[in-house]
Amino acid sequence: MSKLDVGTLGEYIREQRNAAQMSLRQLAKSAGVSNPYLSQVERGLRNPSAEILTQIASALRISAETLYVRAGLLEAHDASGVRTAIARDSSLTERQRRAMLEIYSAFVAENAAEHDPVTPTDVSEDTTNRTKEDHDGNHP
Amino acid sequence: MSKLDVGTLGEYIREQRNAAQMSLRQLAKSAGVSNPYLSQVERGLRNPSAEILTQIASALRISAETLYVRAGLLEAHDASGVRTAIARDSSLTERQRRAMLEIYSAFVAENAAEHDPVTPTDVSEDTTNRTKEDHDGNHP
DNA sequence: CCTGGCTGCTTGCAATTGCAAACACTCTGT
DNA sequence: ACAGAGTGTTTGCAATTGCAAGCAGCCAGG
CATH class of the missing domain: 1.10.287 (Helix Hairpins)
Structure with missing residues (x-):
């Protein structure tokens, strides 16, 4: 499950590459990957490994984090909490x-x-089961 | 270059799994990966894809970001958060x-x-969880 | 004893990644 | 017109991921 959204990932990479006015081969070389592979990644027919993603991000001078988020590999930042x-x-x-x-x-x-002395809240940690996926229970 | 630090990654995963008191098969099933593969990942002889990493992180209820950093896929960004x-x-x-x-x-x-240049996995004294007698049974 | 259940590990094998080489196309210049 | 240098794409193929099946060891308890 949790299928990677390779489509939008590829679009995003291509978009960023165009914004940086780089050719496919330029970016490929700079990122240390082959041009054909980058092409396939951009068109969403390949699911690149995280290692490749970091290299691409680095070559594009963009945050690897945003790329991961785009790839659906990382949750968007919740910011504070x-x-x-x-x-x-x-x-x-x-x-x-x-x-x-x-x-x-x-x-x-x-x-x-x-x-409010009536609620001892949640010092006792989660021995109870949480059916829904819950990463963190915080909201100040 | 950009050699993935699969070794410490595997150690970290195993550390977290033990902390959660899960067996290898339990975690594997919960993460949706095969037990043998998880075993190999934990011992650092396989370089898991980002997709697998997210699944493992999710199953372990830990931040995927932390796992990426541990894997050397993501820079440890500031921490002043x-x-x-x-x-x-x-x-x-x-x-x-x-x-x-x-x-x-x-x-x-x-x-x-x-x-410490080597394993910072120092869980010598831990009041909260009790790691059962860790009888090391493997020796490459 | 030995059956069953648990732990983790090793072994082939299908599927996928990622690459080198070659293809198709558009400009540019001579 | 044609060579040359760009662009992105397609095509086999080695290497790797990731898995199903099977192996070995450790405890409980008939």
């Missing part, structure tokens, strides 16, 4: 990440208790 | 806000200090 920010921060070790999430939850619960 | 998110969070008291920022800084400094 402490939990998502922590979850996304790759400079933290897993232990640290969990610690920070726990602390944050504790703080939020603490505040909720002060204002 | 955590600080701004904390700064903007209106549900925190000022004291809590400063505490979290301080903790975060401490964590980052801690990691910078260690600067």
Whole structure:
């Protein structure tokens, strides 16, 4: 499932390439991929690996992130949200990440208790099952 | 060039899988990939496509971005996202806000200090999860 | 003991990626 | 007109991904 939207990905790459006024061969060479393959990718008949995508992004001087989003490989940025920010921060070790999430939850619960002692909110983590896909439960 | 760091990627995935207390087959099924392939990925002898990575990330309930960074497919972009998110969070008291920022800084400094060239997978003491006796059974 | 269930790992094999070579077409210049 | 240099596209083919089936080891409990 979660079929990649190769079509719009290819369109986007071609669009960016045209915007940069590069020929297919120029971009291909600069990105270190073959011209025919790039052609096929742009027309959506090939599903390029992430490695190729990064090379293309680099050659196009665009963010690899946006390219991934376009390819459907990455969720669009949620922007703010402490939990998502922590979850996304790759400079933290897993232990640290969990610690920070726990602390944050504790703080939020603490505040909720002060204002409205009836809801202990969600310090207890998700032992309950979540049927829907849920990446992060945050919204300040 | 742009050699993918499949080694640490695999380690990271396995680390996360163990942290989630899932068996290889469980994760494989949940991620929609085959068990043997996941095994090979975890041991760093296969270079999984981005599509597979997203599926694994989703099944592990971790950020796909983190996984990409770990795989060397994405630059670790600033990480100051955590600080701004904390700064903007209106549900925190000022004291809590400063505490979290301080903790975060401490964590980052801690990691910078260690600067371990090899496996930073240091899960030596973990109060939250209990990794069962890890009897290493493989030796290339 | 040994059957069943669990863990992860190895082995062929189909499908796909990604490339080198060659094709078709449009301009430009001589 | 024709050679030459651009453009993007098609065509086989090596290398790789990713999988189904099978293998080996470790525990519980008839």
